[in-house]
Amino acid sequence: MRRLVVIGNGMAGARTVEDILARGGAAQFEITMFGDEPYGNYNRTLLGRVLSGKESEADIVLNALPWYWENNITLHAGVRVDRVDKYSKHVFTGDGRVVPYDVLIIATGSRSYLPPMDGIHTPSGSLRHGVFTFRTMDDTRRMVQFAREEHHRRAVVIGGGLPGVEAARGLRSRGMDVALVRSGGGPAAILGKDRITGIRLGSQAALDCDMVVVAAGVRPNVDVAVVSALEVERAIVVDDQLRVMDEEDIYAVGDCAQYRGEAYGLVAPLWEQAAVLADHVTGADGSSAYLGPGRSLLPASRVAPRIQ
Incomplete structure (x- = not known):
């Protein structure tokens, strides 16, 4: 069993783990996730409905805490990762944890500008x-x-x-x-x-x-990548497989990832990126490639429907 660590438990990180599990990842990986927020995963695009009172907080939850336990995922909710040592393959958290990894996925999303x-x-x-x-x-x-x-x-x-x-x-x-x-x-x-x-x-x-x-826009969360000496421009620079440039076992997905000069803060590209990344880390399809929104080399059947 390889050790998979995911930094970020938002829509990108959780969706990627869902896709990894759908490709048999539970038999390949011991999965550990870190999230800044002390919750499971929720649909951030529906916060306006919670603010207006049309939905409750429970209505927009995508993966409640029991989902992680049921899938043998160790979730450290409300724990921030400060840095990564890419040479020894460890992540270091703000509360003093040191966690080893074989494969690392960075899904730190974005913050308000x-x-x-x-x-x-x-x-x-x-x-x-x-x-x-x-x-x-x-x-x-x-x-x-x-x-x-x-x-x-x-x-x-x-x-x-x-x-x-x-x-x-x-x-x-x-x-x-x-x-x-x-x-x-x-x-x-x-x-x-x-x-x-x-x-x-x-x-x-x-x-x-x-x-x-x-509510004047967002900026990618790249602090952990910068202090860890990963390739960062506007966001974390990745290739067609969402692998961080010049790194063998580190990937980035979602708002924090920059592909061919672009960082996409939308849900649809996130779904495609998650599917491509999952194909590669599980070995399900080595030919899968992310080529930009709507252009990825990925069978449509492996991209789950978008959240409405």
């Missing part, structure tokens, strides 16, 4: 009370709790993409007055000292608000 903005952080560097990103289950819980407080009535959501629209729609359903604005256009500042009183974007007049949600 915070544009330069005065007044967004406390002196210690954390986000101010009343400032939120919209990326995780915990983000969503905090936003719901804040919106429920009677004296919080007005919100500004920064970001004109789908996450921004969903954040604005969800907060409106919670009874808040919401302004949806695009980022950019000059210096920005969050106003107020003890509490947020408004926001100024560029040369526009200040908008009164009690709450600011930043």
Whole structure:
């Protein structure tokens, strides 16, 4: 039995493990997974429905904790991997664990991008009370709790993409007055000292608000790859088999992977990447190749349907 370690328990990491198991991987690997969040795997694309109250947290779970036990997967939920020693083949965690691997998959996803903005952080560097990103289950819980407080009535959501629209729609359903604005256009500042009183974007007049949600895009999580001396440009550079460049037994998948200069922050490419990677680490099909969204050399029957 080879030791397979997966850094990341989000949609990319869990989907890849599902595909590995579907190809007989349980007979080949002892599987260990690490995830920053203290949960099983959930559908991040449905957080807007949780924010609006149309779905519960349980409704968007893809793999609850019992799934890991039932498939003999050791899950360290809420444990961050700090670095990888690619020469001795060990991962080192923030809580002092040292775990060996034979095959390593990095699926660290992405994090919310915070544009330069005065007044967004406390002196210690954390986000101010009343400032939120919209990326995780915990983000969503905090936003719901804040919106429920009677004296919080007005919100500004920064970001004109789908996450921004969903954040604005969800907060409106919670009874808040919401302004949806695009980022950019000059210096920005969050106003107020003890509490947020408004926001100024560029040369526009200040908008009164009690709450600011930043949904202005994402950036790949590559910190562990950088400190571990792996090939990183915008994201972790991979080849047609999702293998990290110049590494024999290290792969990357999902938002944190860069293929031919592109990093794809969408679900459909993730599914194709996971299937190709699973084909290679299990030996199910050595000819399988990822060639970009919708162009992979992979039988359609081995790409499971997308999450709706």
